[in-house]
Amino acid sequence: MRATGLTKVFDDRVAVADLDLVVGKGRVLGVLGPNGSGKSTTVRMLTGLLRPTSGSVELFGEPVTPESAPRLRARIGVQTEANLYHRLTVAENLRTWGALHGLSRSATERRVSEVLEVVGLSDRRDSPVGALSKGLRQKAKIARALLSDPELIFLDEPTAGLDPEAALDVLGHLAKLRADGDTTIVLCTHQLHGLEDLCDDVVMLDRGRVVAAGEVTELVAAHWPDREYVIRVSEREVAEQVVAGLRAAGVTVPDAESTAPSLHDLYFALLSGEES
Ligand SMILES: Nc1ncnc2c1ncn2[C@@H]1O[C@H](COP(=O)(O)OP(=O)(O)OP(=O)(O)O)[C@@H](O)[C@H]1O
Secondary structure, eight states, rough: EEEEEEEEETTTEEEEEEEEOOOOTTTTEEEEEEETTHHHHHHHTTTTSSSOOOEEETTTTOOOOTHHHHHHHHEEEETSSSSTTTBHHHHHHHHHHHHHHOHHHHHHHHHHHHHHHHHHHHHGTSGGGSSOOOHHHHHHHHHHHHHHHSEEEEEEEEEEOOOOHHHHHHHHHHHHHHHHHHHEEEEEOOOOOEEEEETTTEEEEEETEEEEEEEHHHHHHHSOOOOOOOOOOSSSHHHHHHHHHHHTTOOOOOTOOOOOOOOOHHHHHHHOOOOO
C-alpha cells in the first residue's frame, strides 16, 4: 500500500496534509496521534471510502479511483465497517459476513473456526454478541475483518475502551497474526501501551501533519542520538562506585539512573512538547 501527497480539506479545515506512506507486505503500521489529528480521515482515504482533496493511494499496486475502489475494498479487511448483530451469536455474525463477501458455506465454516482460533474466541462462538464483554466484542470484530483471509487489514482503535489486560490480550493476538503469516496490518490508535511490540512502523500525526514516520526503533534512536548503556549490578553501592570511578576518570555521566526512552516517550516528546 502506498499513499502520495494525501491531503483532505473539509471546508477550510485541513484534516490531513501532504501525507506520504508506504506499507510493506507483512508489516504492521501504527497510525498514531491525539483526537482530531487526522487518523480516521487518513484511513478512510486509504480504504477508498473518502476521496482525497489531492494526492493518491495505491492498494495492491493499483491506483484507488471511484471505479476501482469497490473491487479493491473487497480485498481488504476492515474492523469498523459495521456493527455486529447483538442478537446473533458470534458464529452467526461471521456467517452473515461470509455470505456478504461471497464465501461458500463450507469455506465460511472453515474460516469461522480458523479466525476464532486466531483471536482466542473459539469457546464463545455460540454466545450472542450482546452477551460478550467489550473486549470480546472487539475480538469478534477483528475476527470478522480476518474472515475473508485478506492480505491487508485496517483496525481502528482495536483496544478502545478495554482495560489494560484485555488490551494487551488483543494486541498479543494481533502480534501472533503477524508472526504466523504475511498479513499486512494498519492500525489507528492513541493508546500506546504494548504497541511497541506489535508495530514495525509508525506514522505520528498532529493536526493533520506528519511529525514522525518510519521504523519504530530507528525513530526512537534518531530522536535521542546519544546512546545509553545500562550496567546491571545487584547492589546500589557497586553502581555508585562504578559511576564514581567513571567520573574520576573524566567521563561525563549525566544521569546514572536513566532508562532507555520508548515509543511512549517519543510520542509525548513530539506531540506534547515534553522532553525527557
Ligand atoms: N466529515 C467531516 N467534515 C468536517 N470536518 C471533519 C470531517 N471528518 C473529520 N473532520 C475534521 O478533521 C479533523 C481530523 O479528524 P479525524 O476524525 O480524522 O481525527 P482522528 O485522529 O481520527 O480523531 P479521533 O482520535 O478523535 O477519532 C478534525 O478536526 C475533524 O473535526
